[in-house]
Amino acid sequence: MPQFQYGQTVIEWRFQLAPELKRHYITVERGELVLLRGPDASLEEQTQLIRQRARWICEKRQQVNQIATEALIVTGSRLRYAGRSYYAEVHHQPDVKSVTLRFTASRFVIQNPTGASITPEQLAPFLTRFYMERAHSKLLPRLRYWEKKTGLVSHGGRIKFFQGRWASCDANNIIEFHPRIMEFSAAVQDYIIVHELCHTVEKSHSKAFWVLVSLHMPSWKLHHEELERTGIEDF
Known part of the structure; x- marks a missing residue:
């Protein structure tokens, strides 16, 4: 994989050719190489794109890694919607077949058949x-x-x-x-x-x-x- 040295940090990325796009996109995700997508670009051109956004990439990496360390979602956790962070209630409901999520005027209410907490990954499809x-x-x-x-x-x-x-x-x-x-x-x-x-x-x-x-x-x-x-x- 190509690399770029930014200070003490080595940024590795993979390039995904997407000729239907008119410009290039960078995506930073937890546990994944930096993804650069867009029209055909030489290695030199890719490196220049990464160099231009190296500081931003490092900041985003830090943010997504912080998200990874967050605790389970329980009553009192906060979920994002419409620019705000809303209170969440998680209820253990053994009689329901699967997780349910509904939004009231001021909070998210989650029913979970397996316990009073839920991981972000488990909740993701319902959110x-x-x-x-x-x-x-x-x-x-x-x-x-x-x-x-x-x-x-x-x-x-x-x-x-x-x-x-x-x-x-x-x-x-x-x-x-x-x-x-x-x-x-x-x-x-x-x-x-x-x-x-x-x-x-x-x-x-x-x-x-x-x-x-x-x-x-x-x-x-x-x-x-x-x-x-x-x-x-x-x-």
Whole structure:
């Protein structure tokens, strides 16, 4: 695997060719090599991309490793939704066949047949299903709102799992959103929507693209910085 020395840290990565993408993406995940995806790039070009984001990669590694050391999810733990951290209740319910998760106005309620605690890995598919349902009911109507507000028109929106990005606008101007966008505040969700709508006009992250984003959302940099603090980086 290729390597890059950043101070005392060695960054190893693997490159995944994705010719359908117009730019490169970096993903940092716990226990995995750094993933660089995008159009064909020489080893020198890959190294330059890694060098440019070496500090960011090291910070993200530290964050995801801290997440790995978190305790089991129990009553009193916090779960992310809509930009906030909500209280969670975990109830031992031996009579239920599988884990259930529901959200009230102020908390998550989890029923677990095996005990009063649950690992993040065990809860993940149920939390993902919750995000998926909320994305369909809230994010897609918000897309239509921003189309009317900006005059930028897509050919539809859908919810889809990605590796290494939060959303995408394809060549047919169909916009796809990762369900985990629902972890972020409404303001950040709106930024992602506006960002992708601007790609219906400007396909690359050119100067003209960012001018268009600024026109429709002058505060976009604040929301972009919040996305950069996650483990996914979009060039």
